[in-house]
Amino acid sequence: MDPADNNFDALRKLLALKRHELPPPGYFDRLPDRIIDRIAACEDDAPVDWFRSLIDHFRLRPAFLGVFSFTLGAFYLLGLGTADRGTPPLEPAWMVDARAVRATRGPVIWQPVPEPTMARRVGSSSVAPVIHAGASGSFFPALRTRTLDRIERASYTPLPR
Amino acid sequence: MPALLNVRPPVAARPDVPVADTLLVRQAQQGDLAAFDELVQRYQERIYATVYHMTSSHEDANDLTQESFIKAFRALGSFKGDSSFFTWLYRIAVNKTINFLKQRKNRGQISLNDLDFNAEHDPDLVSLISERTPRREANLAELQEKLNEAMLKLSEVHRLVVTLHDVQGLPHEEIGRIMDCNVGTVRSRLFYARQQLQANLSDYLK
Numbered sequence: 084m085d086p087a088d089n090n091f092d093a094l095r096k097l098l099a100l101k102r103h104e105l106p107p108p109g110y111f112d113r114l115p116d117r118i119i120d121r122i123a124a125c126e127d128d129a130p131v132d133w134f135r136s137l138i139d140h141f142r143l144r145p146a147f148l149g150v151f152s153f154t155l156g157a158f159y160l161l162g163l164g165t166a167d168r169g170t171p172p173l174e175p176a177w178m179v180d181a182r183a184v185r186a187t188r189g190p191v192i193w194q195p196v197p198e199p200t201m202a203r204r205v206g207s208s209s210v211a212p213v214i215h216a217g218a219s220g221s222f223f224p225a226l227r228t229r230t231l232d233r234i235e236r237a238s239y240t241p242l243p244r
Numbered sequence: 245m246p247a248l249l250n251v252r253p254p255v256a257a258r259p260d261v262p263v264a265d266t267l268l269v270r271q272a273q274q275g276d277l278a279a280f281d282e283l284v285q286r287y288q289e290r291i292y293a294t295v296y297h298m299t300s301s302h303e304d305a306n307d308l309t310q311e312s313f314i315k316a317f318r319a320l321g322s323f324k325g326d327s328s329f330f331t332w333l334y335r336i337a338v339n340k341t342i343n344f345l346k347q348r349k350n351r352g353q354i355s356l357n358d359l360d361f362n363a364e365h366d367p368d369l370v371s372l373i374s375e376r377t378p379r380r381e382a383n384l385a386e387l388q389e390k391l392n393e394a395m396l397k398l399s400e401v402h403r404l405v406v407t408l409h410d411v412q413g414l415p416h417e418e419i420g421r422i423m424d425c426n427v428g429t430v431r432s433r434l435f436y437a438r439q440q441l442q443a444n445l446s447d448y449l450k
Contacts, residue, residue, distance in 0.1 A: 091438045093449040096368035098410045098441075100388055101297055103363035104356065106306075114292070115284040118313045119277055125314070 265329045273320045280320075284313055287330060290412065291337045297407040298341045298400070300392040301355040308344060312337035327421060334422045342400045356392060359384055387448060394444040402437035409434055 263282070271279035291312060296305035316336050323332055363369060363384055395403055401423070408414045408422065409430075416427045416434075423430065442449060 091442060094438055094442050094445065095410060096371065097387065097391060097445065097449060098406070099366060099368045100359070100363065100384065100391055101407075101411045103359045103366065103369075104296070104388065105360045106292065106296075106302055106357055111288055111292075114288050114309070115281050118284055118310050119281055121310060122277065122280075122314055122317050 266325065269320065269323060269325075269329050272317070273323070280317055283329065283333075287333055288313075291333065293412060294334065294404075294407055295337055295341050296357065297395070297411055298338075298345065298403055300396055301353065302357050303355050304344070308341050309337070312340050315340065331418070331421050335424070338404060338422060342404070345400050354389075354392060354396070356388060359388060390445060390448060394441050397444060398437055398440055402433055402440065405430060405433045406437045406441065410438075 265283065265286075268279045268283050272283060288309065292305055292309045295308045295312070296302065299305055299308070312333070316333050319336070323329065369384065369387075395406070398406070404423065405419060408419045409416070414422075416430045419430045420427050
């Protein structure tokens, strides 16, 4: 025991009173929940910094970085593989029979072929035009439908006179 | 701040053996709120008591205790294990409380906790009241008020050392680690603080 404590024995006894000062009953039962709720609330209110969050994930979970890198690489290779297959160059599909145009009642919407897969060749001739057999790729459904109605197969079959 | 996870709390190998702080801290550092909740439950009473004895206000102690744990959670990434989690947490709470007291212009409102039932039967207090006080009818509530007023007259560091040693019973070495000073400084501060208290409470210590 510290010798100096002997001179303060009465004070030490009085200070024991402070050990009997306690918060309201049940206070410590509720305190942890309050703290956890505040932590969660602070996390929810924090502005979403996706880049910092991503870096934190990489730092704390190296395995996550590995999976992320592998996934990126797989998508890259898949993209390369898809690009290599390709399709033969297509001719524009806006060759429309002039008579078919005159026969229509409304305007003809000329739409270029947006994607190779949506077009098919007519015949085996290299000069045979390609029609647009599918959706034109227009953002407007109405135009898309009208396009299909108005564009007819182009053909080099001699027209009856 | 670690990303939050809500997972099942860690289970010790034996149910009667509590999970070590180091394991809980490691899991909390990965965002495991359940692990941090366990740490809060272990140290909330001691942290609250320290802050309360420093402020003599339940409201301030409530706010500062919560903020200390929140700050500890945010700073978990910087805890390297050089000291025990207990010491590290205490340091956060103490620094936060001292900064709060220094920024407060006036002494603030005293908001004392009630004394528990056992206070009336504490042998030290019973002997103090019946033999030492000039006014034998002095009750414990009055003693409590005078004691807290005398504590608030001390500077923050002297109040802290009395709180940690004489009220909470921490050894000098642990107090030195918390206050980041050597044992000699702890002893000298403690001696000075006791002298001041004794002078301010002389009527109640005769």
